[in-house]
Amino acid sequence: MARGSAVAWAALGPLLWGCALGLQGGMLYPQESPSRECKELDGLWSFRADFSDNRRRGFEEQWYRRPLWESGPTVDMPVPSSFNDISQDWRLRHFVGWVWYEREVILPERWTQDLRTRVVLRIGSAHSYAIVWVNGVDTLEHEGGYLPFEADISNLVQVGPLPSRLRITIAINNTLTPTTLPPGTIQYLTDTSKYPKGYFVQNTYFDFFNYAGLQRSVLLYTTPTTYIDDITVTTSVEQDSGLVNYQISVKGSNLFKLEVRLLDAENKVVANGTGTQGQLKVPGVSLWWPYLMHERPAYLYSLEVQLTAQTSLGPVSDFYTLPVGIRTVAVTKSQFLINGKPFYFHGVNKHEDADIRGKGFDWPLLVKDFNLLRWLGANAFRTSHYPYAEEVMQMCDRYGIVVIDECPGVGLALPQFFNNVSLHHHMQVMEEVVRRDKNHPAVVMWSVANEPASHLESAGYYLKMVIAHTKSLDPSRPVTFAPYVDVICLNSYYSWYHDYGHLELIQLQLATQFENWYKKYQKPIIQSEYGAETIAGFHQDPPLMFTEEYQKSLLEQYHLGLDQKRRKYVVGELIWNFADFMTEQSPTRVLGNKKGIFTRQRQPKSAAFLLRERYWKIANETRYPHSVAKSQCLENSLFT
Numbered sequence: 001m002a003r004g005s006a007v008a009w010a011a012l013g014p015l016l017w018g019c020a021l022g023l024q025g026g027m028l029y030p031q032e033s034p035s036r037e038c039k040e041l042d043g044l045w046s047f048r049a050d051f052s053d054n055r056r057r058g059f060e061e062q063w064y065r066r067p068l069w070e071s072g073p074t075v076d077m078p079v080p081s082s083f084n085d086i087s088q089d090w091r092l093r094h095f096v097g098w099v100w101y102e103r104e105v106i107l108p109e110r111w112t113q114d115l116r117t118r119v120v121l122r123i124g125s126a127h128s129y130a131i132v133w134v135n136g137v138d139t140l141e142h143e144g145g146y147l148p149f150e151a152d153i154s155n156l157v158q159v160g161p162l163p164s165r166l167r168i169t170i171a172i173n174n175t176l177t178p179t180t181l182p183p184g185t186i187q188y189l190t191d192t193s194k195y196p197k198g199y200f201v202q203n204t205y206f207d208f209f210n211y212a213g214l215q216r217s218v219l220l221y222t223t224p225t226t227y228i229d230d231i232t233v234t235t236s237v238e239q240d241s242g243l244v245n246y247q248i249s250v251k252g253s254n255l256f257k258l259e260v261r262l263l264d265a266e267n268k269v270v271a272n273g274t275g276t277q278g279q280l281k282v283p284g285v286s287l288w289w290p291y292l293m294h295e296r297p298a299y300l301y302s303l304e305v306q307l308t309a310q311t312s313l314g315p316v317s318d319f320y321t322l323p324v325g326i327r328t329v330a331v332t333k334s335q336f337l338i339n340g341k342p343f344y345f346h347g348v349n350k351h352e353d354a355d356i357r358g359k360g361f362d363w364p365l366l367v368k369d370f371n372l373l374r375w376l377g378a379n380a381f382r383t384s385h386y387p388y389a390e391e392v393m394q395m396c397d398r399y400g401i402v403v404i405d406e407c408p409g410v411g412l413a414l415p416q417f418f419n420n421v422s423l424h425h426h427m428q429v430m431e432e433v434v435r436r437d438k439n440h441p442a443v444v445m446w447s448v449a450n451e452p453a454s455h456l457e458s459a460g461y462y463l464k465m466v467i468a469h470t471k472s473l474d475p476s477r478p479v480t481f482a483p484y485v486d487v488i489c490l491n492s493y494y495s496w497y498h499d500y501g502h503l504e505l506i507q508l509q510l511a512t513q514f515e516n517w518y519k520k521y522q523k524p525i526i527q528s529e530y531g532a533e534t535i536a537g538f539h540q541d542p543p544l545m546f547t548e549e550y551q552k553s554l555l556e557q558y559h560l561g562l563d564q565k566r567r568k569y570v571v572g573e574l575i576w577n578f579a580d581f582m583t584e585q586s587p588t589r590v591l592g593n594k595k596g597i598f599t600r601q602r603q604p605k606s607a608a609f610l611l612r613e614r615y616w617k618i619a620n621e622t623r624y625p626h627s628v629a630k631s632q633c634l635e636n637s638l639f640t
């Protein structure tokens, strides 16, 4: 994207939008409406890991043909959750290969008898390769964890008078190979004096535990046979009016009518339109503002879409409601603009990670994390290093937490990972990320990779292609990582991995880092990672590494360096990390990565208070119109 002209770019976005998706069909978040029903399949599933030498016994014996208990012992497995930390069997914690999940469901009679109803099976995520059978019939395959996939199973359930019992079998393989995302390698250790025959290990090149399984919700939902398949919305602002450009795709019939209405937060209709595309104008618009950036909150409208269609079985209608935040995003040489105003990212990097459930989605954890973010005065996070659950993105829209949406392009460390098959898959994953998250006002930028080995010859072409593809998918948002991007994100660990213990060097080294990058590329910079390993409760003063005092001092030095460039071209800072998280075992990790400012149990280390004071101070300095924000968590505490 051209560097200078933010205005032209913002205007072009909505016009170019939506022409390049190669995927079949949309991926709207399932919702209940007068025309749609949902049936959640969360809870206990039957489970078995295939411990056979080649891990293929399940396929050889066709475990999907009959109830799983008939082919051997099963255990209870909660969904959503990672399977790794649930049982007392250490082999399961470290298991690499195929695991099998199964669940029986009774369907409402209408779903099986009414031929104007379409029944869809949707899996929120399955890490990392999944095959799905319904009543023993091969139905669906999907590659890649962290993103949803679904199949129309109407013809499997609408087959006779009473087939209301459904058996869903899902086989999931967590093996990472040079062509998966993230990639990995399997290494066979053949020295028989040290390893038994056939011994292998999974090598990965990233710093988080490769939790796996059905980590997000599985559900069944219905639509009519002619249905709203996808909605794409982009927004812009013209004087005091908001413009909402919509594009709707309908499947099942060409004989339909579409009506759209935009409602404000009080459910008052503020604009309406008809047809598959159009522009809605909202005079006196309430903009979507990031948390603490404006005295107005993150305002959400609702786009109600109503479809009526004629089918051979009679008329059908479908209803879908999409939350819409009206805002603009643009980048200049030295600023990141939201609604035309400079935005400074003061936030965190996260992981979807907590005890026992691993990366399993969990409402209490989600709400706690958002309460902590607001307490901290954080206005942004990066979804390091993979897309988070859809419910997380919805919370960001509602709370005004700005998101840099990162795909699982992490650990791209070896030359063999930059091959054509990987490139194709990486582009496909970006399509799936954009398709899923394109309508979230909170998402302001796509991140295509974390720390790829961009110096390798094979990486240059690969990364350029992924970035160009992402831009063609969504010209309305900037793209980050590596130098061929709109905003430069820098991870650095001065006085931690380099010159460790020497806090006095941070300011100098940080200044050199910023100046070199800015001189070369003249693009805004975000310090996208910095931090120090800290074991809660370790104290030493003067500070020594791993203590709470060292983490605090390191942060203080970084902040002095950041403040030098903050009003120039540095547009953000994201601490590594929000909370401690699990990694593979290694001599440099003590029960995981401890760079959190909160523990894995979400209790604060001393640095959390330091960061909190800083973030509220920055929020108050950068607020529009200038006013003092009150901490919502401590009534009588003002950070000015």
Ligand code: BDP
Binding pocket: 206, 207, 385, 450, 451, 491, 529, 576, 593, 595
């Ligand atoms: C960064 C990586 C991140 C690691 C972090 C660390 O992007 O995934 O967890 O280092 O070492 O370079 O703590």
